[in-house]
Amino acid sequence: MDTTTAPNPLHQVPRLDNQLCFALYSTSLAMNKLYRKLLRKLGLTYSQYLVMMVLWERDGLSVSEVGERLFLDSATLTPLLKRMEQAGLLRRVRAASDERQVIISLTEQGDQLREQAATLPEAILNASHCKVEQVVEMKQQLDLLRGNLMKSE
Known part of the structure; x- marks a missing residue:
């Protein structure tokens, strides 16, 4: 009787193609x-x-609220928002109730881009060659993975 066991894949030299992180990274690219x-x-x-x-989705948010939604800190977000303001897409105004808070609002030009952008989800779905149900399931799994990873930080 053979008592040898198959090698534990966790103790092998990591292979790039077997890594979840690389699948996520290359898919993101x-x-x-x-x-x-x-x-x-x-x-x-x-x-x-x-x-x-x-x-x-909701106009008139503070910088910190936008950052929370996008998982970005204000140091990363502020230069981006400044460029968008210079491009005429949004306005940044200090809150009257608390001058430390900056409120971000769409300009008319920024709001008008919404209609043009409405075609993007369908274009992405078509390029994925996936069914809507598959994309929804993948997104749910990725949301769960992100949440679990954030809990373990």
Whole structure:
């Protein structure tokens, strides 16, 4: 009787193709490349698009509220918001009730991009060659993974 056991994959030299982190990273690169192409028509970067989506959902948020939604700190977000303000997409105004707070609001130009951006989810879905149900399930799994990873920090 053979008493040898199969080698534990956790004790083997890590292979790039077996790594979840690399699958996520390389998929993110591919997704960002596709978005870059689509967003060029709107004159937005991917980071700017994320900010716009947050504001299209609920306008008039503080910088910290936008940062919480995007998992970004204000040091990363502030230069991005300044560029977007210079481009005429949004306004940054100090809150009357607390001057330490900066409120972000869409301009008319920024709000008008919403209609043009409405075609992006379908374009991404078509490029994925996935069914809607598959994408929804993947997103739910990734949300769960992100939450678990954030808990373990």
